[in-house]
Amino acid sequence: MSRLDPPPINRRSFLSLAALGSFFAALGTAAAGMLRLPSPAILPGPVRRFKLGPPEEFSAGTETPFTEQNIVLFRDDDGFYAISTTCTHLGCTVARSKEGFACPCHGSRFDPRGNVVGGPAPRPLPWLEVSRAANGELIVNADTEVPEGTRYSV
Amino acid sequence: MAETATKEFVHNLHELPHTVKDACFRLGKTPESEREESQATFHNLFLHIHSVRVHLRTLSPTLTFGLGLTAMASFVITIITGVLLMVYYKPSTDLAYQSMKDIHFTVYTGRFIRNIHRWAAQLMVLVVLLHMARVFFTASYKKPREFNWLVGLGLLVITLALSFTGYLLPWDQLAYWAITIGSNIANSPRELTDAIGITKWFDPGGFQKRLLLGANFVGQDSLIRFYVLHVFVLPLALVTLLGVHFWRIRKDGGLAKPEDPMGGLAEWGGERRTVFQPLATKTYGLMALVKGKRPPVNRGPENTVMSWPHLFWAELAVFMLTVAITLTLSFYWDAPLKELANPAIPENPAKAPWYFLGLQELVSYSAFMGGMLIPVIVLIGLALIPFLDRRSGGEGVWFGTPGEKATTWQSLFFALAVTVGMLAFTVNFGWLRNWFPNIHQLWIIAINPGSLLVLIFAAWSLLILKRKDSVRLAAVSLFTCFLVSFTLLTYFATVHRGPNWHFYWWPSQWPLH
Numbered sequence: 001m002s003r004l005d006p007p008p009i010n011r012r013s014f015l016s017l018a019a020l021g022s023f024f025a026a027l028g029t030a031a032a033g034m035l036r037l038p039s040p041a042i043l044p045g046p047v048r049r050f051k052l053g054p055p056e057e058f059s060a061g062t063e064t065p066f067t068e069q070n071i072v073l074f075r076d077d078d079g080f081y082a083i084s085t086t087c088t089h090l091g092c093t094v095a096r097s098k099e100g101f102a103c104p105c106h107g108s109r110f111d112p113r114g115n116v117v118g119g120p121a122p123r124p125l126p127w128l129e130v131s132r133a134a135n136g137e138l139i140v141n142a143d144t145e146v147p148e149g150t151r152y153s154v
Numbered sequence: 155m156a157e158t159a160t161k162e163f164v165h166n167l168h169e170l171p172h173t174v175k176d177a178c179f180r181l182g183k184t185p186e187s188e189r190e191e192s193q194a195t196f197h198n199l200f201l202h203i204h205s206v207r208v209h210l211r212t213l214s215p216t217l218t219f220g221l222g223l224t225a226m227a228s229f230v231i232t233i234i235t236g237v238l239l240m241v242y243y244k245p246s247t248d249l250a251y252q253s254m255k256d257i258h259f260t261v262y263t264g265r266f267i268r269n270i271h272r273w274a275a276q277l278m279v280l281v282v283l284l285h286m287a288r289v290f291f292t293a294s295y296k297k298p299r300e301f302n303w304l305v306g307l308g309l310l311v312i313t314l315a316l317s318f319t320g321y322l323l324p325w326d327q328l329a330y331w332a333i334t335i336g337s338n339i340a341n342s343p344r345e346l347t348d349a350i351g352i353t354k355w356f357d358p359g360g361f362q363k364r365l366l367l368g369a370n371f372v373g374q375d376s377l378i379r380f381y382v383l384h385v386f387v388l389p390l391a392l393v394t395l396l397g398v399h400f401w402r403i404r405k406d407g408g409l410a411k412p413e414d415p416m417g418g419l420a421e422w423g424g425e426r427r428t429v430f431q432p433l434a435t436k437t438y439g440l441m442a443l444v445k446g447k448r449p450p451v452n453r454g455p456e457n458t459v460m461s462w463p464h465l466f467w468a469e470l471a472v473f474m475l476t477v478a479i480t481l482t483l484s485f486y487w488d489a490p491l492k493e494l495a496n497p498a499i500p501e502n503p504a505k506a507p508w509y510f511l512g513l514q515e516l517v518s519y520s521a522f523m524g525g526m527l528i529p530v531i532v533l534i535g536l537a538l539i540p541f542l543d544r545r546s547g548g549e550g551v552w553f554g555t556p557g558e559k560a561t562t563w564q565s566l567f568f569a570l571a572v573t574v575g576m577l578a579f580t581v582n583f584g585w586l587r588n589w590f591p592n593i594h595q596l597w598i599i600a601i602n603p604g605s606l607l608v609l610i611f612a613a614w615s616l617l618i619l620k621r622k623d624s625v626r627l628a629a630v631s632l633f634t635c636f637l638v639s640f641t642l643l644t645y646f647a648t649v650h651r652g653p654n655w656h657f658y659w660w661p662s663q664w665p666l667h
Contacts, residue, residue: 038365038368038379039361039364039365040364040368040369040375043364043369043370044368044369044373044374044375045369045370045371045373067498067499068498070498089338089521090334090335090338090339090342090517090521091334091335091337091338092331092334092335092500092504093498093499093500102654103654103655104500104501104502104503104504104653104654104655105331105335105500105502105503105504105655106514106517106518106655107518107654107655107656115591116587116591117587117588117591118584118587118588118591119518119587119655120517120518120519120520120521120587120598122345122348122349122520122521122595122598123348123595
């Protein structure tokens, strides 16, 4: 027998090891299965598509805050756009300020188009998809982001 | 025959008070001899976690200040008051706030019980931190106590988690926004994954947040999860780990202390107390001497006294003091209850509980670095201490290593200067984003006041390692820096941060809004 050969193992030790191994394998599988449970399969929550009213209500050059929905709807000469007021840092609601938006929680600041100008926010405020319902009302989908500068023209 | 049985029955009935008493209290009287005192300790389930004899050093109030026991006492208080609050509290978004109002205004002693719960919880966090500092500065984590230091860190984390989960339950503005922020800190690895564009495939942040909240926002699913964690999972984990903690104290030979000096009790005021002095000619049984190496050869006398009554009086005193402190605080200061949670309007400023405010200050530079990486780095650093500093010496003595006091003072002033400087600089000049609005997020995560503080302190500790040629002193400098910085950041965020997280000298200067 060479020096490099593994030490011999007798049948009893081998079977014991195998039994122990299968015990831990079963335990691990059971634990993994149980830990899977708290991770939600379906995320609860309301549909975040908001009807904001007919386009005629908003004249060009205005902005309308929707506090319940955490959205500001803008209309300029090119069309409509909506910006989310949920801070991209830690989820507080930003308020409209002189230079744009300001977050009360950790002092993130944004310009009127949502770009970060100061503070810890990692991303600009998201621009949200604007569309129209069958009855002509404007719809903002708060779950769908669109690139900055995207307008919806009526 | 029947007559004797009747007699026996009547006799037994007559003796009932005595026989029941003897069955419950087996000794049946106050212990008088040391043998009976050791039996009183040894034969009682609740007392037998103590050794029968205890070293005089252990009883010295200025060695431990009873901090560990105070933490235990405040935990017992939160358990009792917590169970009482559960009688009325309803973990539902529709009912939680109303049940809090009920507890506050209608339930008999409800407000007082809730105040006690809150104050005991705050005391527990404070005392657990102080207890850790005590263990560190008396070098009590050294061999063979490394494992118990780790268990203690686990207990610290669970204590903080208990506080955090309890914060949501009132379902008021404070609760809602603190947990919104907290859960988004769990989400903050996205800062990194977004910055390098892999969130679509690898999203640990989103996973953590959903696991915590059961949803993408703080709602009913989150409330019930926090409730289950707060009233069952975490207390159970704490009690289990606490059992291990106490068990290890016994197994590691009681509290850390230096070897007994030869020649008796000079430093303890001579024959101040009756002290056990084993006779060379006598053999002692297990009952009288549970701990230690026998027989004593070339060592001084044991310097121990009986646990009953000396240790138990001391423990009772600490319990009473803890209860007195929490009751006094609860009598004068109410636990806050703000308006009903309103997802549309955040509190301004939305502040975490005080012990998380230091972290909140770091989070206001970068959520991922301040909220996740730095806490993890600090915890790993703390966990490594007993494994990197392995040279014995100084155990059980405050600042027992030569040069330790000087190093502590130096590090204290160093950390004070660096942290104040860093805060003053940030308040006055802002940070990278203010200077380069288009800078890549990776730079913000990597280089911010929080990460710089960690780097500077690590460098300082390495300098001490080189200059003083002592691993223990390097650990002391790092731990002191951590403690000072933590305290200072907590103070700064508590007092000097106002609406929009702007700097104010005093809360009285906050603008009305």
